[in-house]
Amino acid sequence: MSTVASDPILRQLSRPAVPALTVVGMATLMAYGDGFLLTSLQGATGAIELSSGPFVHWLRDSSLLLPVFALAVLGALALARRRFGQVLRSPKRVVGAALLVAVAGSLVGLAAIVASSAWNYHLQVEQIQLRHATHDTQTEQAQTVTHVHDPAACTGTCAETRRQTLAAHVRAVGYAVPVVLATNVVLVGWVVAVRGGRIDVRADRSAT
Amino acid sequence: MPENRAMPQSPTDEGGMSRRALLRVGAGGAAFLGFYGAHSLVVPSLARRGLLSPDGIFGAASSAIADGLYREDLPTSPLILYPFTDPLPIPKALAPVPKSVYSAWAKPPGPGVGQQNSSGTERHQIWPTQLGLPDPIVYKLDLLLRTHQFTTSNVLPIDALGQPAVSFDSSSKRFPAGVQRNLPDSTIYGFNGTFPGPRINVEYGRPVLVRFDNHLHENPLGLDRQDFGSPDWSFLTHLHNGHTAPESDGNPHYAMRYGPKAKGYAPGMSVDNLYLNYPAGGDDREKQTFFWFHDHRMDHTGSNVYKGLVGIYPLYDPKNKLDAGDERYGYRLPGVRTNNPDGSFDVAYDVPLVFYDCRLDDGVTVHQDAHDLEFPLAGNPRQHPEWWGKTFFKHMPNHGFVGDIMTVNGTAFPVMEVKRRKYRLRFLDASVSRVYELALMSSTQGPKSAVSLGLVGTELEGQWRIPDGEQCMRMTQIATDGGLLPAPIPRDSLELWPAKRREVIVDFTRYQDGTPTTKGDVVYLTNIMKMPDGRMWTNSSRSVPDPAYKVPLLKIVIGDKAPDNSVIRQSLRALPPLPAGWRNLLPGRTIFEVNRGSIGGEIEWLINGKEFDPINVATGLLNPAGATPLAQQKKNSFNLWEIRNGGGGWVHPFHLHEEEHRTVMRNGKDVTTPEPGHPDDRSKEDLAALDPGESVIVYRGFRDFVGPYVAHCHNLVHEDHAMMFGWEIVP
Numbered sequence: 007m008s009t010v011a012s013d014p015i016l017r018q019l020s021r022p023a024v025p026a027l028t029v030v031g032m033a034t035l036m037a038y039g040d041g042f043l044l045t046s047l048q049g050a051t052g053a054i055e056l057s058s059g060p061f062v063h064w065l066r067d068s069s070l071l072l073p074v075f076a077l078a079v080l081g082a083l084a085l086a087r088r089r090f091g092q093v094l095r096s097p098k099r100v101v102g103a104a105l106l107v108a109v110a111g112s113l114v115g116l117a118a119i120v121a122s123s124a125w126n127y128h129l130q131v132e133q134i135q136l137r138h139a140t141h142d143t144q145t146e147q148a149q150t151v152t153h154v155h156d157p158a159a160c161t162g163t164c165a166e167t168r169r170q171t172l173a174a175h176v177r178a179v180g181y182a183v184p185v186v187l188a189t190n191v192v193l194v195g196w197v198v199a200v201r202g203g204r205i206d207v208r209a210d211r212s213a214t
Numbered sequence: 215m216p217e218n219r220a221m222p223q224s225p226t227d228e229g230g231m232s233r234r235a236l237l238r239v240g241a242g243g244a245a246f247l248g249f250y251g252a253h254s255l256v257v258p259s260l261a262r263r264g265l266l267s268p269d270g271i272f273g274a275a276s277s278a279i280a281d282g283l284y285r286e287d288l289p290t291s292p293l294i295l296y297p298f299t300d301p302l303p304i305p306k307a308l309a310p311v312p313k314s315v316y317s318a319w320a321k322p323p324g325p326g327v328g329q330q331n332s333s334g335t336e337r338h339q340i341w342p343t344q345l346g347l348p349d350p351i352v353y354k355l356d357l358l359l360r361t362h363q364f365t366t367s368n369v370l371p372i373d374a375l376g377q378p379a380v381s382f383d384s385s386s387k388r389f390p391a392g393v394q395r396n397l398p399d400s401t402i403y404g405f406n407g408t409f410p411g412p413r414i415n416v417e418y419g420r421p422v423l424v425r426f427d428n429h430l431h432e433n434p435l436g437l438d439r440q441d442f443g444s445p446d447w448s449f450l451t452h453l454h455n456g457h458t459a460p461e462s463d464g465n466p467h468y469a470m471r472y473g474p475k476a477k478g479y480a481p482g483m484s485v486d487n488l489y490l491n492y493p494a495g496g497d498d499r500e501k502q503t504f505f506w507f508h509d510h511r512m513d514h515t516g517s518n519v520y521k522g523l524v525g526i527y528p529l530y531d532p533k534n535k536l537d538a539g540d541e542r543y544g545y546r547l548p549g550v551r552t553n554n555p556d557g558s559f560d561v562a563y564d565v566p567l568v569f570y571d572c573r574l575d576d577g578v579t580v581h582q583d584a585h586d587l588e589f590p591l592a593g594n595p596r597q598h599p600e601w602w603g604k605t606f607f608k609h610m611p612n613h614g615f616v617g618d619i620m621t622v623n624g625t626a627f628p629v630m631e632v633k634r635r636k637y638r639l640r641f642l643d644a645s646v647s648r649v650y651e652l653a654l655m656s657s658t659q660g661p662k663s664a665v666s667l668g669l670v671g672t673e674l675e676g677q678w679r680i681p682d683g684e685q686c687m688r689m690t691q692i693a694t695d696g697g698l699l700p701a702p703i704p705r706d707s708l709e710l711w712p713a714k715r716r717e718v719i720v721d722f723t724r725y726q727d728g729t730p731t732t733k734g735d736v737v738y739l740t741n742i743m744k745m746p747d748g749r750m751w752t753n754s755s756r757s758v759p760d761p762a763y764k765v766p767l768l769k770i771v772i773g774d775k776a777p778d779n780s781v782i783r784q785s786l787r788a789l790p791p792l793p794a795g796w797r798n799l800l801p802g803r804t805i806f807e808v809n810r811g812s813i814g815g816e817i818e819w820l821i822n823g824k825e826f827d828p829i830n831v832a833t834g835l836l837n838p839a840g841a842t843p844l845a846q847q848k849k850n851s852f853n854l855w856e857i858r859n860g861g862g863g864w865v866h867p868f869h870l871h872e873e874e875h876r877t878v879m880r881n882g883k884d885v886t887t888p889e890p891g892h893p894d895d896r897s898k899e900d901l902a903a904l905d906p907g908e909s910v911i912v913y914r915g916f917r918d919f920v921g922p923y924v925a926h927c928h929n930l931v932h933e934d935h936a937m938m939f940g941w942e943i944v945p
Binding site: 048168 | 279807
């Protein structure tokens with residue numbers, strides 16, 4: 007009786023259509039690595055409401071981002087397959103494929119950071135307007151303030167505070183670009199190294 | 215791996231077996247090195263900063279990123295070339311205003327409606343006669359725009375590397391590097407125009423009313439106000455930590471909702487703060503010994519205090535002459551009292567020492583922070599060569615603000631001649647962020663400038679060192695910020711956090727080894743805590759001592775012998791007892807956690823995830839009883855409050871207004887029997903000194919008054935950036 011383990015045909019047929027280990031390994035490392043930066047940036051420039059319990063935030067956000075990173079890795083591998091062929095025979099091609107994966111992951115990571123910054127900025131603008139309404143007006147007015155959404159009401163120091171908040175986020179994103187890219191290059195490179203300098207890019211079951 | 219084993223073997227693969235192995239070994243080695251490096255380097259650093267926790271790691275990373283994102287440049291002050299030549303100023307007691315004078319004021323003080331401040335909207339909640347006390351003694355303090363000189367010594371402008379630097383005059387004329395200069399006077403806001411402000415010596419049972427009159431809009435000397443201090447020149451004054459009704463307590467949210475209905479009292483306005491000098495609950499065991507009054511204006515407390523709005527308020531207890539400033543009676547604490555004809559009294563050998571650190575402008579550091587819009591005349595961001603040598607301040611919410619010149623009673627490196635006898639020294643930290651650790655040291659070779667020792671950067675802070683300094687005397691601690699201790703504590707050194715007070719007796723007749731002192735001997739009061747920024751120390755006795763960090767603050771010269779009737783007693787004032795069932799309050803305690811966020815292009819500080827809300831009473835975090843109680847207490851009730859430092863690598867001196875507390879638990883451990891690291895836990899305090907990641911549970915009362923109060927971090931940069939919450943006492 008042949009088993010999956012002993013029969014090379016069955017073994018081939020039982021292989022997943024995607025290089026799961028490669029995808030999962032790289033996506034996981036990049037998701038949690040970039041997630042660390044995302045959470046740390048939020049601690050540095052993010053909204054006050056989101057500042058507590060960063061470890062839980064990191065676990066949650068990174069886990070939510072994991073499928074997106076997996077898709078990005080898959081996409082990068084598909085691109086690498088098209089560009090370099092089914093089998094990466096030279097170190098140059100391995101490096102090329104690894105860079106593609108790192109760049110794809112970085113795009114996802116940066117998109118997440120930009121989205122996070124935008125959400126944090128949105129929350130901060132509400133906070134700024136509320137603060138200026140409560141701190142800078144008479145109490146009777148302040149007591150009636152719940153939320154101020156009218157951007158036109160935010161002028162002078164309020165507008166300047168808003169501008170500086172935005173500037174802080176822009177600086178943070180600018181800081182994140184090279185850091186995310188470098189992080190992902192290192193993480194993908196480490197996975198490639200652990201796998202002995204190879205990346206499995208094949209998606210077809212007949213590949214040998 | 216199966217799929218790779220199926221691949222045709224190529225020469226590359228054959229030859230690559232060793233390469234693959236090498237890569238795998240390399241990857242494993244890198245991972246190992248990463249973990250090893252983290253364990254040996256990062257972990258101790260995180261642990262020292264209280265960040266060795268899952269959240270703490272993110273706090274450390276966020277801090278590191280914030281350092282790169284928020285520009286917070288500080289100048290290097292010019293080097294004071296001839297330290298320890300200016301005498302220590304010891305303020306004399308301020309004279310009260312005679313009744314014949316204040317009765318003739320257009321708006322005389324009194325208990326009626328509208329008599330509490332010039333806006334005519336408030337009255338004093340409790341007038342002294344309601345407590346059987348006499349009418350108050352009246353003082354008047356004008357808030358004035360004036361100047362202050364920190365030293366008469368020549369200075370040498372230097373840069374962060376200790377190298378001679380250029381300097382400027384008030385017209386921005388440039389002086390080449392290496393030219394010695396005299397410092398220009400700094401512009402201050404001062405109570406009666408002085409820094410530190412006046413000393414009001416008071417007694418329990420004799421209430422005091424202080425009329426604070428805002429003249430900050432007047433500029434008779436034509437001074438440049440620079441770019442710090444409350445931009446609208448308003449003020450509030452808090453008597454720290456008087457048992458005081460809300461309208462006299464300087465609570466910013468009280469001022470916003472009642473009183474002036476603004477962040478502070480505007481120029482031209484006045485307020486009568488009534489200090490009853492009445493212990494909480496009328497309990498003599500609640501009596502305190504040393505207050506200070508300082509500005510508390512919303513969002514600009516730090517800059518107003520730094521600009522000079524500081525005064526001192528020693529309290530004496532005439533009951534049975536226990537602590538009446540007369541060493542022949544009662545607790546026999548050092549002090550020889552003189553009653554002055556003007557109604558004030560002075561106490562010799564009882565010396566307040568106010569520590570305050572500052573930075574002087576180097577003329578080339580760019581002034582830039584999120585508050586620049588409030589000072590349009592300054593035209594920031596830009597350099598201000600015309601302000602060279604004057605005090606420099608910018609809000610530094612990310613790093614905190616520390617100066618590189620540490621002054622005592624407003625003078626840099628002063629000298630005090632003492633008699634050969636015992637003294638009562640009252641320490642007060644009036645700094646924005648700096649924590650000190652003070653020790654008494656002798657030095658054979660004397661002070662050396664940090665520059666001459668080859669030090670650079672933050673190592674220049676303090677300017678002078680005594681490299682051969684050795685502890686030569688011990689201090690006997692007799693009081694904390696909550697008043698006299700139940701029993702004195704011998705100390706080699708003691709920490710002094712912002713706003714904290716510590717009182718000690720020092721016997722200048724002998725050294726700690728028993729050797730008698732002789733006339734002309736020199737002892738240095740020395741700071742041995744290295745704190746390069748406003749976050750926390752890097753070195754101190756109870757963390758990692760730096761034997762090279764000994765910054766002399768005050769030179770003490772032993773003089774002639776003098777009569778001494780004081781005695782160091784084995785017991786002082788008993789503590790109010792904790793109720794036997796205090797632990798029953800633990801599940802329902804009110805919990806506050808301090809943390810940080812960001813807004814407006816700078817770091818903001820928050821409590822329970824929220825900025826200071828001047829309208830609403832704060833809500834505690836979920837407690838073990840499953841409740842999130844409001845910070846609202848019934849009058850004359852007691853409760854446990856927990857204050858947690860949420861981490862991030864900062865220390866927080868957390869101040870609770872209205873009544874003193876007693877720390878009963880620290881990091882979950884019962885400390886009603888104090889631990890070695892906190893020997894004066896067995897005392898009352900108004901400020902919980904929170905190490906990184908630390909939590910304390912305090913037992914406190916809410917007596918005598920009703921109304922809104924605040925609690926806040928007394929790192930004034932944190933306070934000004936929303937780290938405050940409102941609470942209230944209800945009938």
